[in-house]
Every structure is written in structure tokens, then in C-alpha cells.
Amino acid sequence: MDNDTSGGSDQHTMRQIRVLVAAAFVIAIGYGLIAPVLPGYAQSFNVGITAASAIVSIFAVARLLFAPTSGQLVQKLGERPVYLLGLAIVALSTGASAAAQNYWQLMVFRGLGGIGSTMFTISAMALIIRLAPPDKRGRISSLYTSAFLLGGITGPLLGGLLGGLGLRVPFIVYTVALVIAIVVVHTQLKFVEGGDAARAVDREVFPFREAIRDPAYRAALFTNLAHGWATFGVRVAIIPLFALAVFTTGPVLAGLALATFSAGMAVTLITAGKLSDKIGRKRPTVLGLSIAGIATMVLGISDNTIVFLVLCIIAGIGTGFFVPSQQAAVADLVGSDRNGGKVLAAYQMTADLGAILGPVLAGLMAEYISYQAAFAFTGVMLLLAAVYWIFAPETVTAKRG
Template identity: 60%
Template sequence: MPLPRLARGASGRPAAAPRVRLPREIKVLLAAAFVIALGYGLVAPVLPQFAASFDVGVAAASVIVSVFAFTRLIFAPTSGSLTARLGERKVYVSGVLIVALSTGACAFAQNYWQLLLYRGLGGIGSTMFTVSAMALLVRLAPPDGRGRVSSAYAGTFLMGGILGPVAGGLLAGWGLRVPFLVYAAALVVAAAVVAVMLREPRNAAGGDGTAASPPMTVREALADGTYRASLVSAFANGWATFGVRMSLIPLFAGAVLLAGPSTAGLALAVFAVGNAAALTFSGRLADTLGRKPMVITGLVVTGLALGAVGFTDNVPLFVVLSVVAGFGSGLLNPSQQAAVADVVGNERNGGKVLATFQMATDAGAILGPVLAGALADRLSYGWAFAATGAILLVSALVWLAFGRETLIREPQLQQRPDGTA
């Protein structure tokens, strides 16, 4: 199948994408995303300490963090089915309220097992609003603005995630339970705003009395090479940036570089800085140059940077590579999500398809720390990070071989001197 041709200007370069006016519904989603990310950052710093306050060990305290990701993974298919059956808006609001209730319940947990149960239930709500939010963005974003919408959404989450831990640390001074109560209240407000201001998207064929378009099935999506390549790169991205980066970089800083927790924290912070820098323009490039070149570039940059981390022997280079890896991740994510959105399209509910895409990311985030950690124990940190980089580079090759360019821009009409087309 020939690749779709991009519109080109008189110079032969890809034509600049027109400025896309974001629908009001997307602005509502961006505001809600900021509140959710801010609140998640509120509880993230205190959650392990709160678990440890019930006189459990480090491993048990860490399970409190992992159970959230685990329940997200196993409930993702159900979230996709609910989104396809009930509609994006209802599932989104329900998911946010479930997280609000579970977070509020955490504040009143009387023992470790209650905290574990309540936190696990929060993962169910989290995957509900994550899948439905992705489906809403796919349905509401203009086709030639999906890269910018994905970039804006990721940037909003990133900003909330950076500010949240700072506020959470301050609130913890009032007690470890207080951040949970504040987050729960903020989520209720966010759910109320979305319920009032966001309309349920309707199928293109559903507003004139004709039958609505049926939801897209995973089998249909898998017939597209771009979707298959996206699943591979989502797994690799989850393995590297959500798994290995969060688990192995702090350990590497202490064991190999003999640096303290502050250096590990600095590496994670500058990753976010590099990510934020790339997000300022990567979405626009995805809407002009195309999805495929941006995805491949992001995978290669992140893979080379993270693959080299394990062979560093000084802190400055370690920090520089962390910045570069974050930059590569910022190039990858908006373009990858825009490509999946192109496969689904505006006219159909893609809940199951998007849930499978999320599951690939979550699976990588869960397996990455375990398998890379085993490599570090048996061989070395160099092997662990090299394997992580190799997985990202292999996924780039998969995109190169099987991914098609999904961005299709209509040729712009040439203007005659008299102003007519």
C-alpha cells in the first residue's frame, strides 16, 4: 500500500499546518488532567512512608505502589468494553469518582491490608478514566491537530506531576493522611466539572437518525501495521521510561556512581525537563512532518541515551544522558498517540483498541524493572541498560519496516493574484 502523500508548499517542503483551534471539550479535559496529575503527585511522595507507618518492610511498602499499576493492567480490557458500551464521558466521570473514593478511603485506612485494598481499587478507576480520556481525545481532536493535542495533554500531565510532589511534601507536614484527603476532594471537583461541561461525543452517523458506527474492534486495528508497530513501541516505552527509568536509575546512582538520593532525584527531574522541552514543538512536527519520522527519531534518541547510562562513570554525563532520554521521550509520545488516533479515526469509538494500547505500555512498565533488575543482579547495570536501549531500537526497526505514515493532509489550494482559488 503506498504511503499517503503530505501536502507540500511551493518550496517543496511540507506545508505548515494551520493553527488548530481546540474545541472547548478538549480544554476541559486538559484542565481535568492537570488536577488529576497534580493530585497524583500529592500522594506519590507520602504513599510509601504511609505504608511503612503500619510497621511493614520495604518490599511490602513497595507493593503499595505496584498494586496500582497491576490493577490498571488487568482491568484495562474491561475499561475498553465499558467505554465502547456506555460512552466515553460516563466512563471518564465514573473512573475519576472511583479514584476519589479509593483515595479518600486510603486516608482512613487502619492497617496495611486496608491500604493495599483501597489503593488497588484506585487502579481500576485510573484505567477507566485513562482509556476513556484517550478515546475522547481521539474523537474530539481535529485530524490534522492530533499531534498538538497529544502534546498539550502530555505537557499538562507533566506540569501537574512536577508541581504535585512539591505541594505534597508541604501538606505532609500536617500529617500523612492529609494529601489523600486533598486529592480526593480535587478529584470530585474535576469529575463535577467534566460532567457538567463535557458533552458525550456522537458518532458521525448517529445524529441524523441513521445507525451509529459500531466501535472499532482490536482485530480490525491489528490489521493495520501502524497499530501493531505502536503496540511494540508502547511496550518498549513502558519498559524504558515508566519502568527501568524509575526503578534502576536511583539504584544505579547509589551503587555505581556512589551518589546520594539527591543525584537520583536530579536525574529524574532533568528527564522531565528534557521531556517538557521536546513537548513544546514535537506535536506540531508530528502534524507537519508526519507521525512515523517523529516516532522513529524519539525511539532512537531515547534508546541510545538510556542504553549508554549503564556505562557512565561520572555524575555530569549521567545527568546529560538523562536529559537526552527525556527529550527523546517527548518526541515519541505525542506522535505515537497521534498515529493510534489516526488508525481509530473520529467516527468510531475506539475504547477496546486504546485499552489494548495502554495495556502494552503497562505491561512494559511492570516487566521492565523485574527483568532488567535481574540482569543487573546477574550481570551488571551496563547489561540492564543496554538491553533496555536495544528494546527501544528494535521497536524503531519495527516501525521502519511495518509502520505506515498515517498523517494525511489535504493539498492547500493555490491562490491566484486576484485572490480566487
């Protein structure tokens, strides 16, 4: 049975959710601060392009490998302690990165940052599920995603400016921001007496083997894999290369493409979240995946700048529709009265896996076949996820154990 979350009144619950949303915004800004300077910072240790790129990859690989352990920690210790510990690890590793004396130190510190990142990502997801009332899960998921998105847009702009003061400066600023976030979360995010660890032990554990038997959960896993592949992989790695190869204003257009995608996603998220609470998770998810999939497929054959940017906006709109809806669907499956650390870890891992494999495999397709093939394959993945969802049950109305 799905109960409303702990924490007392609706006002108290919403205050805690706002704390998580604010922390997500700070974290996303901070990550964006170091993103523009990280490859250059790595190269300052006299390494090549491949080694500099590996500094970016090690963060995602560490997230992927440590996700199962993070899920176990959430089940044993509770969400809040793991969330704070994850933030602390990222803060310490970021500060250490600013003081790194060689390439290998930087590599180790960024890997540790990836471990902390997956800890607070999974625990934050669990906290949102636990706190959000069932009839507001879509809206709260969209609000949380919007905070990350807006922080991700603002961060790189500030990071580029701070990078002019020195490559280590953005790392220092991000460390300070994380320390502030830790203090705010520690003082403002509190639960009722008994301790978070005790509550984690008392709650029923939702086993992964039970979740994977549910077709809606399998659909969510496939969707998140396609989402990681398309949004965090192909969009970031292949679209800029495509813009350079096809259009004369490549670098400028690449930046506009990423910005327009984010803008399309941003204007859709809140509406999509409300819609999923009103009509269910399934229809907005199918609609969003279909829009994003078709737009991505057509993107590979576009040779007009305006058409290219419009397609990026449409793909962003589609993504904005399905992201909060599928997150709310996973929340429906777990429920606020169950501890689903491992289930949420597996869900997060699929996006990380897509983000790692997407640039590599799509890059191989673009190099040895064509860009059209790379975008077509990515679009087909999104459309297949939409088809999968058509045959999955609606999580809002389906009875869960």
C-alpha cells in the first residue's frame, strides 16, 4: 500500500523538498563550473587529448561501478546519512582536485568524486520518493529535474568566466558551494525522532528481483538507458561534431544546439510533471519518447541551420515530457513506505551505462558509416522504449504489493 510520506504536515514535507531542490541547483551549478576547464586542467599536467578525455570518463565509470554499493548503503543506513556522506566525498575530492600536483592525482580525485556523486544521486532519488505525496510525484520530479537543468545551464557560463582567473579557481568555488550545501541539508533536512538509520531498517525492503519482474520497471530501465545514451551521450559528444562537419558555423552552432535542447526541455518539465499526476505516467512517457525519437532521427539528415535548431528544441521538448513521468513511475513502484535502494541504484546505472556507451558506439557509427546512422540508431532506441511502454501497465492505477 502506498502511503503519504513521513515528516508531518504538507508544509513540513514541502520545506524539505525545497531543501533538496535548492541543493540540486547548487550541485548542478558546481558541476557546470568545472566542466569547461576540466580537460584543459588535465592537459596542464602535460598529457595528451586522450588522457585529458579520460579525466571526464573516470567520473562516469566510478558512478556506474559504485552504484550497487550506494544502493546497499541507502538500504542499511537510510537516505539522509548517505546523501550527506556523498556530498562530503564530492566536496573533499573537488578540493583535492584543486590542489592536485600531477595527472594521476587528479584522476584518483575525480574517481572519488564519481563515487560521492552516485551516493547522493541515489539517496536523493530515494528521499524524493519518500517525501513526495503520491498525487504530486510528477510535479516534484519535474521540479527537481528543472533545478539540475537550470544549474547545468548556468554553471558552464560561470565556469568559463572563473577559468580566466586560473584553472584551479572553479574547483575551489565548487568546494565552497558544496560545503554550504552540506550545512544547509544537515540543518534543514530532518525527520522525526528515531533516527534515519532506524527508519531504514524498519521499512520493508523492495528487492530488485521483485522489481525486475514488473514490466513497468523494465520499461523504465530501458527508457533510462536510451535517455542516458541520447541526452548525456550523443547530445553532448556527437551533436557538436555533426555541427562542425556539416555547418560552417560549427562551434557556435554546437553551443546553440545544446542550449536550445535545454530550453525545450526546461519549458516542458513542469507541465509534463503536472500532466503525469493528472492522467498517469504512461501517456506522457510514450508521447515524449516518440517526439524525442523522431526528432533525433530527422536531426541526422538536416542541412539547414534553422531546421537543425528547431529539431534540437523539439527533441528537448520530448525529453522534458518523458523524464519526470518515468521518474514518477519508478517512485510509484517503490512507494514511500518501502526501502528501494538497490532498485534505484539499478535504475541510475542504466543512464550512466548509456552515457558511457553512447558517445563511443555512436561515434564509431558516425566515423565508419555516417552521422545519419548514428542519429537514426539513437532515435530508434527512444522509439523502442516508447513501444515498450505501450505494453507496460500504468503505475498510478496498478495495484502494487
